[in-house]
Amino acid sequence: MIRLTVPSLDQSDFDAVEAVLKSGYLVQGPQVATFEHEIARVSQTLNAVAVTNCTAALQMTLLALDVQPRDLVLVTAYSWVSTANIIELCGAQPVFVDIDPDTFNMCPLALEQVLDRLMQNPAMKARVKAIMPVHTFGQMADMPRILELANAYGIPVVEDAACALAAKLEGRAAGSWGIMGCFSFHPRKAITTGEGGAITTSDNQIAWKLKVLRNHGQDPDASGVDFVLPGFNNRMTEFQGALGLSQMTKLERIVKARQDAARVYDDLLKDSPLQPPRVAQNSEHVYQSYVTLLPAQYAHQRSSLIATLKARGIETNIGTWHMPLTRYYRSRYGYAEGDFPIADHVFARALTLPLFEGITFEQQHSVVSNILEILKHN
Ligand SMILES: Cc1ncc(COP(=O)(O)O)c(C=O)c1O
Known part of the structure; x- marks a missing residue:
């Protein structure tokens, strides 16, 4: 896995x-x-x-x-x-x-x-x-x-x-x-x-x-x-x-390894339909998570993509939560889709890829090639 x-x-x-x-x-x-x-x-x-x-x-x-x-x-x-x-x-x-x-x-x-x-x-x-x-x-x-x-x-x-x-x-x-x-x-x-x-x-x-x-x-x-x-x-x-x-004592080493692994994903995702994370100018991203965006037309398939990847031994997940659309905030304050259009669109399309200090190039390559192959056949 x-x-x-x-x-x-x-x-x-x-x-x-x-x-x-x-x-x-x-x-x-x-x-x-x-x-x-x-x-x-x-x-x-x-x-x-x-x-x-x-x-x-x-x-x-x-x-x-x-x-x-x-x-x-x-x-x-x-x-x-x-x-x-x-x-x-x-x-x-x-x-x-x-x-x-x-x-x-x-x-x-x-x-x-x-x-x-x-x-x-x-x-x-x-x-x-x-x-x-x-x-x-x-x-x-x-x-x-x-x-x-x-x-x-x-x-x-x-x-x-x-x-x-x-x-x-x-x-x-x-x-x-x-x-x-x-x-x-x-x-x-x-x-x-x-x-x-x-x-x-x-x-x-x-x-x-x-x-x-x-x-x-x-x-x-x-x-x-x-x-x-x-x-x-x-x-x-x-x-x-x-x-x-x-x-x-290992923080610097761990962060550097995560940033290096993020560069590898950036490279593997070049020319793919997935959007890699975008880093603002003068910003040092530490990649607690490496979160990509699926193309809009694949958003409805995200759950099945995550399940298929899991069956193939690859853990991914959705990025994080659209808080106003969780049941509590929806029912307490009446939020609905459309109130936060950018959060709507990111929440529907985000996909977090595996990232940790010891991840290998082969593992990262396998993650990306499996995603692209599954998307191609859907
Ligand atoms: C943005 C953000 N805030 C707060 C928390 C809560 O942190 P903890 O699990 O240490 O309570 C998390 C946990 O992942 C988080 O991602």
């Missing part, structure tokens, strides 16, 4: 975890602190706060910004459902923004239109509390333009950088553009801690609040135990911290 993804784990990772397990010190300690230091360094920020997963991280960012019930958070329409769910779970309302057809990221022009509409109405304007772009599949959103629009209205921007550790735009790292950035260390990401996440920020006061929220509301700087806010237990375990730290 050519798996969609395989985490890059080796003996040094197993040894790092075993050493912590043997020490008996299992919950958030020096390994987690050093891992946080590494995440902050790569993300070019002053702080990183490690947590249980990126979904928790995203939720904590909205609480740190004091997002209240009935507030509005502008968010891309095309992402893993966590990005919208955490808004809903704060009692706030996601306002979806359509995407760019090339990068699949939040479209700045669509954002501008949504902002223009909301900001004209004083009652709505007061409810807008954050903008949440996603660095989809490992390529950064157009942060300069998004920040320009956000800053014009003084709205904080939180980056959902779940898939984008080490991605850059104009030399500046994912997680360093907004007031906060959130990362995931799920096994489908470049480095993994099993489950795991982190929030980056260069705002020390926000970092303090995130540490409070992570640990039952305890003040991390107080000499004794004191509880200053209601908080979660979103701490990372020490053995995950050790694994993350061990993985971080």
Whole structure:
């Protein structure tokens, strides 16, 4: 089976975890602190706060910004459902923004239109509390333009950088553009801690609040135990911290291997009917996923293509989700096809190909030739 993804784990990772397990010190300690230091360094920020997963991280960012019930958070329409769910779970309302057809990221022009509409109405304007772009599949959103629009209205921007550790735009790292950035260390990401996440920020006061929220509301700087806010237990375990730290020593190598494999696919797909991922200027894509677009006339055959490939030992999947069209958001807010035309078209046609550090040329060749052969006979 050519798996969609395989985490890059080796003996040094197993040894790092075993050493912590043997020490008996299992919950958030020096390994987690050093891992946080590494995440902050790569993300070019002053702080990183490690947590249980990126979904928790995203939720904590909205609480740190004091997002209240009935507030509005502008968010891309095309992402893993966590990005919208955490808004809903704060009692706030996601306002979806359509995407760019090339990068699949939040479209700045669509954002501008949504902002223009909301900001004209004083009652709505007061409810807008954050903008949440996603660095989809490992390529950064157009942060300069998004920040320009956000800053014009003084709205904080939180980056959902779940898939984008080490991605850059104009030399500046994912997680360093907004007031906060959130990362995931799920096994489908470049480095993994099993489950795991982190929030980056260069705002020390926000970092303090995130540490409070992570640990039952305890003040991390107080000499004794004191509880200053209601908080979660979103701490990372020490053995995950050790694994993350061990993985971080390989980050550059893993990202380079993924980028090299992406170049191989780009080449194999040249002159084929599939559209390879498009990379914006000055953008360093880290290819958490390699997502192609099928020609429009094949969109209705995508499920059968995925099933046939699976039967032939090749795992593929749809890119990610058109969140407004999932059952919950459809029924709660009445969204329908046509409301986000670019997301409609990308959601119908996206196909993710297997990509991981150890993938071979033969495997990549087999993936592409099987796809082209199946499409030819349909
Ligand atoms: C864009 C995006 N946001 C958030 C998440 C949630 O991350 P986690 O699984 O660590 O909670 C994911 C997970 O894949 C994601 O792709």
